[in-house]
Amino acid sequence: MAMVLEEVLRPDVEPDLFVIDRFNALSEAEKIRIMRENTTERLEAQLVEGRAVWRAVEPFVLREVEEGRDVVVEGVAILPELVHQLQNVEYKALFLGNQSRNHHWNIKQGAIENERDWMGKASDEFIAAFATFVVQMSAFIEKEAHKYGFRYFELDGAPFDEAMGLVAQALMADSVHKSDHPVRQ
Structure with a gap:
């Protein structure tokens, strides 16, 4: 969704949407430094976006719910604090993260196995720094998910595609947070 919005909006109109673009414009060395040494700065940028x-x-x-369709929404822009604010709609929500010490390896393997993976050309140093950021972001999401009464699903080093089957089972089994907001017709 962010990439679609970036095509129709301009940085002067919606600067918060482009905060990660500003990060991505930095040199690789600076991005690595921020992700390793100042993960709070990188995390805050992700939250702003x-x-x-x-x-x-x-x-x-x-709109999808109003028109009678179920919808699955995923991505780093889906934050517990924001989902919690949904009113007048029934929903199920669970949040994923990966705080594994082996996350660097998982990212690298995913890039090797998927030729379209955006990390495919990243250096080992960048992948390690990104894994550090993801672990911190995951810890934040876990804390926020619990704060708002949502379930947090720890991938714990499992490859993302393997974990999706478990996530689908959890959603279908009703073992996730359901909205407690009244639905008004």
Whole structure:
């Protein structure tokens, strides 16, 4: 969704949507430094972008539900604090993360196995730094998920595609947070 919005909006109109673009414009060495030494700065940038993207995600979800369709929404812009604010709609939500010490290896393997993976050309040093950031982001998401009464699903080093089957089972089994907001007709 962020990439679609970036095609129709401009940085001067919606600067928060482009905060990660500013990070991506840095040199690889600077990106690695920030992800390793100042993960809070990188995390905050991700949250700023997530809140900007949510302004498009929320009406999309509400329209789909209003028209009688189920919708699955995933991505780093889907934050527990924002999902918790959904009103007048039934939903199920669970949040994923990976705080494994082996996450660097998982990212590298995913890039090797999927020729279209955006990490395919990344250096080992960049992948390690990114894994550090993902672990920190996952810890934040876990804390926030629990704060708002959502289930957090720890991938714990499992490859993402393998974990999706377990996530689908959890969603179908009703073992995830359901909205407690009254639905108004």
